[in-house]
Amino acid sequence: MTHTIRSCTALLAMVAVLLTAFGLFTTAPSVSAAKIGDLNADGKLTTTDVRLYLKSLISGGGLTASQQKIADYDGDGVIDTTDSRTILLDTISGRANEVIRGFWIPYMEVADLISSGNVATAKSKIDACLQDCADKGANTVYFHVRANNDAYYNSSVYTPTSKTKTLLNAGFDPLAYAVERSHALGMKIEAWINPYRIGTSIANVKSSNYFKFGSLYYYVPSSADVQDLVVRGVREVVQNYDIDGVQFDDYFYPRDSVSTTAAESFEQADYTAYKNGGGTLAVADWRRYVVHQLVAKCYAACHEREGCVFGISPSCDFEANYDSMYADAAFWAKNPGYVDYLAPQLYVGYNHAYTPFAECLADWDALTRHGRVKMVAGLALYKTGLLDDTWAGTNARYEWLNNNNMMARQVATTKTMHWDGVAYYSHQSFTVDSTRNATVANADMASATEAWLTFQ
Numbered sequence: 325m326t327h328t329i330r331s332c333t334a335l336l337a338m339v340a341v342l343l344t345a346f347g348l349f350t351t352a353p354s355v356s357a358a359k360i361g362d363l364n365a366d367g368k369l370t371t372t373d374v375r376l377y378l379k380s381l382i383s384g385g386g387l388t389a390s391q392q393k394i395a396d397y398d399g400d401g402v403i404d405t406t407d408s409r410t411i412l413l414d415t416i417s418g419r420a421n422e423v424i425r426g427f428w429i430p431y432m433e434v435a436d437l438i439s440s441g442n443v444a445t446a447k448s449k450i451d452a453c454l455q456d457c458a459d460k461g462a463n464t465v466y467f468h469v470r471a472n473n474d475a476y477y478n479s480s481v482y483t484p485t486s487k488t489k490t491l492l493n494a495g496f497d498p499l500a501y502a503v504e505r506s507h508a509l510g511m512k513i514e515a516w517i518n519p520y521r522i523g524t525s526i527a528n529v530k531s532s533n534y535f536k537f538g539s540l541y542y543y544v545p546s547s548a549d550v551q552d553l554v555v556r557g558v559r560e561v562v563q564n565y566d567i568d569g570v571q572f573d574d575y576f577y578p579r580d581s582v583s584t585t586a587a588e589s590f591e592q593a594d595y596t597a598y599k600n601g602g603g604t605l606a607v608a609d610w611r612r613y614v615v616h617q618l619v620a621k622c623y624a625a626c627h628e629r630e631g632c633v634f635g636i637s638p639s640c641d642f643e644a645n646y647d648s649m650y651a652d653a654a655f656w657a658k659n660p661g662y663v664d665y666l667a668p669q670l671y672v673g674y675n676h677a678y679t680p681f682a683e684c685l686a687d688w689d690a691l692t693r694h695g696r697v698k699m700v701a702g703l704a705l706y707k708t709g710l711l712d713d714t715w716a717g718t719n720a721r722y723e724w725l726n727n728n729n730m731m732a733r734q735v736a737t738t739k740t741m742h743w744d745g746v747a748y749y750s751h752q753s754f755t756v757d758s759t760r761n762a763t764v765a766n767a768d769m770a771s772a773t774e775a776w777l778t779f780q
């Protein structure tokens with residue numbers, strides 16, 4: 325790593341020398357059309373942008389006001405050689421302009437892949453699933469490894485599911501195999517985790533700090549030993565598997581599970597300790613703060629291995645995220661040290677009564693983000709052909725049934741903004757159940773896997 329930085333510093337010095345000979349500023353970009361760091365507004369981050377940075381730094385200024393707004397690539401509030409160096413590293417590694425086409429592979433599908441408990445069958449089903457993802461144009465898969473306080477891999481922190489155990493005892497690790505196969509097919513694979521959800525049973529609970537809401541148990545987000553548990557679970561997948569990242573699902577505090585103005589009994593001791601230690605935050609802000617703490621620790625655990633990123637897939641509803649689940653996605657986008665990307669779940673149609681797709685997409689697109697944060701639009705492949713989107717409002721209930729090109733349109737809308745790619749929820753949706761019209765769904769899904777290939 326040190327060697328790489330030295331090499332880059334030397335390269336930057338050479339570029340700087342060249343710049344003294346050539347004037348390079350081009351027309352000022354429109355801020356709304358520019359990626360952060362894209363000083364010449366050509367839509368890409370390249371060494372040209374790095375040269376423009378260096379020229380401005382050497383000459384002691386020279387950035388236009390609009391360039392200044394998009395120049396702080398690492399989001400630390402200062403425009404300096406760290407920004408140009410980071411862009412250069414991202415450009416060399418291909419990360420800067422990387423387009424994401426992802427499939428979520430949810431635990432229900434993972435459970436099916438390994439349901440036989442037989443190694444040859446599990447291998448064959450994982451092969452077929454990942455081959456299909458690759459054939460459909462994916463370059464990334466989000467593979468569920470923990471949905472309910474469990475593990476679909478060889479874990480010493482959580483209890484592997486019974487079928488996972490059977491396969492592990494036979495010498496076969498489904499996650500290790502999925503990683504190997506994904507990479508062989510040229511795809512990245514990220515481990516997808518629900519950090520707090522325990523499920524209907526506390527049989528394998530790993531901390532006594534949990535609570536029940538509805539029929540489900542959850543770990544207490546403010547608990548120090550819960551945070552330690554979640555981080556150890558992240559660290560073991562990062563260290564033991566050649567995964568390309570870890571993604572958290574949208575479950576933070578369960579929606580509408582807690583009083584917005586007073587600590588619940590399960591968190592009262594933590595909140596009191598915080599206040600006794602001089603903390604001044606009201607309970608709602610304190611909950612967001614404890615979630616931030618966990619997110620920052622998991623980001624750091626992911627970055628203990630080079631090339632491993634950390635992302636979060638929040639619900640599309642900003643207010644519900646912030647006010648009810650205490651998940652402040654805008655904060656994570658803006659401040660370094662929390663996420664490498666956000667993949668909001670924009671699982672709505674254009675006519676949705678409360679969160680129509682284009683408005684949702686624009687709200688997320690408008691987030692202030694430091695330059696390294698990527699944005700991936702999560703799209704509802706599972707709703708294609710849906711007979712009745714019951715809660716979407718009168719004008720939207722049949723939108724997914726009456727249109728067979730929802731995915732292609734949503735990809736096209738996404739391309740008009742500043743997104744780094746799209747991901748479909750989920751790969752399992754290619755098996756159409758009785759809640760969807762198969763003809764409509766299959767046409768829509770065919771358009772989906774054509775449309776995302778045009779994402780650049």
Ligand SMILES: [Ca+2]
Pocket residue numbers: 361362363364365366367368369370372373
């Ligand atoms: Ca550029």
Ligand SMILES: [Ca+2]
Pocket residue numbers: 396397398399400401402403404406407
């Ligand atoms: Ca900076």
